[in-house]
Amino acid sequence: MAPPVPYLPGKEPHPREHRLIFKNVDRAGWDPSIDCYLADGGYEQLKKALAMEKSAIIGEVKASGLRGRGGAGFPTGVKWGFIPPANTKPVYLICNADESEPGTFKDRYIIHQDPHQLIEGMAISCYAVGAKLAYIYIREEFPEGAKILEKAIAEARARGFLGANILGSGFDCEIHVHRGAGAYICGEETGLIESLEGKRPYPRIKPPYFPAALGLYMCPTIVNNVESLCHVKHILQMGGAEYAKLGTPNNTGTRILCVSGDVQKPGYYEVEVGKVTMGEVIEDLCGGLKPGRKLKSIIPGGSSAKVLRAGDRYKLKDGRELGIMDIPMDFDTMAACGSMAGSGGVIVIDDSRSISWVLNNLNNFYAHESCGQCTPCREGSLWMKKITDRVVAGKASPADIDTLYGVAKNIDGRTICAFGEACSWPTESFVEKFRDELVADTKPELEGALVSAEPLTAAAGLR
Numbered sequence: 001m002a003p004p005v006p007y008l009p010g011k012e013p014h015p016r017e018h019r020l021i022f023k024n025v026d027r028a029g030w031d032p033s034i035d036c037y038l039a040d041g042g043y044e045q046l047k048k049a050l051a052m053e054k055s056a057i058i059g060e061v062k063a064s065g066l067r068g069r070g071g072a073g074f075p076t077g078v079k080w081g082f083i084p085p086a087n088t089k090p091v092y093l094i095c096n097a098d099e100s101e102p103g104t105f106k107d108r109y110i111i112h113q114d115p116h117q118l119i120e121g122m123a124i125s126c127y128a129v130g131a132k133l134a135y136i137y138i139r140e141e142f143p144e145g146a147k148i149l150e151k152a153i154a155e156a157r158a159r160g161f162l163g164a165n166i167l168g169s170g171f172d173c174e175i176h177v178h179r180g181a182g183a184y185i186c187g188e189e190t191g192l193i194e195s196l197e198g199k200r201p202y203p204r205i206k207p208p209y210f211p212a213a214l215g216l217y218m219c220p221t222i223v224n225n226v227e228s229l230c231h232v233k234h235i236l237q238m239g240g241a242e243y244a245k246l247g248t249p250n251n252t253g254t255r256i257l258c259v260s261g262d263v264q265k266p267g268y269y270e271v272e273v274g275k276v277t278m279g280e281v282i283e284d285l286c287g288g289l290k291p292g293r294k295l296k297s298i299i300p301g302g303s304s305a306k307v308l309r310a311g312d313r314y315k316l317k318d319g320r321e322l323g324i325m326d327i328p329m330d331f332d333t334m335a336a337c338g339s340m341a342g343s344g345g346v347i348v349i350d351d352s353r354s355i356s357w358v359l360n361n362l363n364n365f366y367a368h369e370s371c372g373q374c375t376p377c378r379e380g381s382l383w384m385k386k387i388t389d390r391v392v393a394g395k396a397s398p399a400d401i402d403t404l405y406g407v408a409k410n411i412d413g414r415t416i417c418a419f420g421e422a423c424s425w426p427t428e429s430f431v432e433k434f435r436d437e438l439v440a441d442t443k444p445e446l447e448g449a450l451v452s453a454e455p456l457t458a459a460a461g462l463r
Contacts, residue, residue, distance in 0.1 A: 014269060014285050018246065020254050021230045022270045024114045032148055034155035037116040043161050045236045049124040050169040057128035061232060063240030065252035070096055070187075070225030071302065071343045073331040076232075080129050080222060082212035089219040093131040095122055096192060097138040097145075097226050100184045101302035102365060103345030106256040106268055107226035111138070111145040114230075115152035119175065121229040123161060124236060126173045129222050134175045137192050140182040149177050184369035188417045189223040190215075191371065202373040203417035227256060248274035251330035255341075259286050261348035262293060271329065278308075279325030282348060293350035297433065298324060300334055301342020303362055304422035306429035307349075308339055339429075355434045356441045359427060360388035366423035374415040381423045383407045391438060397446040398439050405431040 005019075011026035013019055024030050024040070034042070049057055062077030083091060095118065099107040110118055118136075126134050138146050153175050156162045164172045183201055185191045190204035193216050208214060215221025231253060235243045244252045251273040260266045264287035271285075278298060282288065289295060295310040314322050314337040327337055334341045349358060367385035372378040387404045390396040408427035411420045431438060 016276060016280070016285060017270050018254050018272050018275075019270045020234045021110065021117070021227055022256060022268065024117070025109050025268075026113070030113070032113055032115050032152060034116055034152065034159060037114075038159075042116055043120055043156075043159075045233045046120050046123050046127075046161060047167060049127055049236055050167055050171060054128050054130065057124065057236065060235055060240035061128070064231075064235040064243040065240075065247075065250065066228065066231050066235060066243070067251070067331060068225055069227035069231070069255055069344065071101065071340075073341060076224065076228055079212060079224075080125075082210065083129060083220045083222070084213055087220050090133070090217075091129055091131040092216045092219060092221045093122065093126050093129060093134040094189075094192065094196070094216065094221060094223045095134065095136040095226060095229055096187065096189065096223055097136050097142070098180055098187045098192060099142075099226070099343075100139055100187050101304065101343045101345055102362075103258060103260055103299065103302045103347045104343040105258045105260075106344065108142055108145055109268065110226055110230060111142065112148060115149050116156065117230050117233060118149075118226055119152055119156050119162070121232045122175060123156075123166070123173055125222070125224065125229055125232050127171055128232075131222065132172050132174070134173065135196060135216075136175060136177045137180060137186065137196060138177060139180050139186070143179075146177055146179050153177065183371070184365075185371040185417075185419060188419060191417065192223065193221065200371075202371055203419070205416050247272045248328070248330055250332060255344055257281060257285075257329065257344045257346055259346045259348065261346075262290050262350035262352065263348050264288055264290060274328045274330030274333070276329055277325060278327045278329060278346075281329060281346060282325070286348075289348070289350055290352075293352055295324075295348070296351045296353060296355075297349045299339075299345075299347040299349070299426075300327075300329075301340045302345035303347065303365070304425060305342045306339040306425050307433055308337065309433040312433075314338070354392070354441070355430060355437045356388065356391045359430045359438070360385070360392050362426045363388045363423075366419075366426075370419065370423065374420065376411045376414045377420045377423065380407050380411040384423070384427050391441050394441070394443060395446065396442040397449065398442045398444055399447060400442060401431060401435060401438050404438075 006028040008026050008028050058080050066076045067073045180186050186195050186201050188203050191201040195201040211221040211223050246253050254270050255273050256270045258268050269285045297307050297309050299305050299307050308324050316336050331341045363385040367381040370377050370381045387400050408424040411424040
């Protein structure tokens with residue numbers, strides 16, 4: 001049995017955690033150098049992979065049941081299998097490190113503290129899918145992370161883990177870091193690809209532009225999240241079947257939850273998928289709500305996930321009835337309760353928060369980040385922002401809440417990419433769950449009045 005990993009004082013994992021990806025995060029005596037990584041058994045799984053058949057690696061990833069950790073939760077091995085079998089074009093792999101979902105802050109810790117884990121996972125994945133060239137698309141706001149990755153890639157190349165004829169295997173692989181320009185839309189894989197090609201990041205229509213068939217430079221391209229690619233190394237080390245024993249059926253392995261908002265111990269926690277409930281995350285891992293406060297709502301999967309209201313109960317198809325605190329933190333149960341596990345960003349909202357302010361804060365973000373390609377999203381995201389500007393400024397009428405909801409419903413399902421849902425779902429769910437509170441912040445005497453939202457800045461100053 002391996003000795004326990006020592007951690008920095010005050011940074012020890014919670015006993016409920018099961019650390020695979022975050023094993024080296026906050027580890028005592030650890031640094032991001034290749035020497036430190038090699039001393040801990042680094043790149044051994046790459047050596048193992050290069051002696052295997054590519055199909056065998058893909059088979060292990062499929063057997064593991066790994067689902068993408070970037071938000072969509074799509075099975076990783078299945079995605080890899082979408083590359084056309086008779087393909088004669090170059091294949092590319094892209095690591096999506098554009099971690100820009102509000103409430104999510106996990107990938108940056110991997111990049112800053114354990115970059116070689118990501119590089120090894122990428123190299124194995126490249127070999128498995130037949131990609132000789134890979135890119136790490138990293139958001140502009142991670143300048144130090146980009147420098148760390150550049151240094152780690154140079155170290156790996158110098159030791160023969162990247163470049164031509166890796167470890168004498170005959171396999172060539174290069175990884176390049178590409179810095180984005182701070183656009184949330186580049187977290188969408190086809191928008192990312194457009195940006196990587198040097199164009200405005202307008203997402204592509206799917207079909208036909210599924211990246212595995214028509215991706216970067218119209219060639220087959222696999223796009224995976226940072227955390228997802230790191231899991232590949234551990235799947236190969238453990239074996240797909242053994243890895244699948246972690247977590248719960250169809251929700252295997254571990255995932256990192258990023259908890260922010262009104263809890264006593266916000267932070268990152270790596271747990272087996274579905275083995276902890278929402279209540280255990282808040283009360284056990286995060287030490288409970290702030291003193292004297294009551295839970296109001298939870299956004300369970302990053303800001304684009306539909307909000308769940310405290311006190312609500314959910315009847316599932318299997319006969320279970322769950323309260324909000326009983327919901328297991330897995331993909332399927334979260335979806336059955338009307339929201340999504342998403343990127344793992346859990347935002348806790350207590351009774352000190354104005355729902356109008358929370359929604360306006362989200363609408364300001366999405367209005368700013370819309371790429372503008374689709375009319376419903378380009379116009380609608382700004383309209384939602386202007387309406388909630390009026391609400392928080394006390395300049396809205398009750399009818400404005402109905403208008404707000406109608407605008408959101410007319411964005412949902414009417415855009416090229418999922419940004420339409422990302423910006424409309426918060427408004428839809430907050431109005432559905434908290435209509436009375438939103439209406440209470442309006443003024444009936446303003447019914448029919450013309451109010452300009454342009455000069456209103458109350459959202460920034462609301463307390």
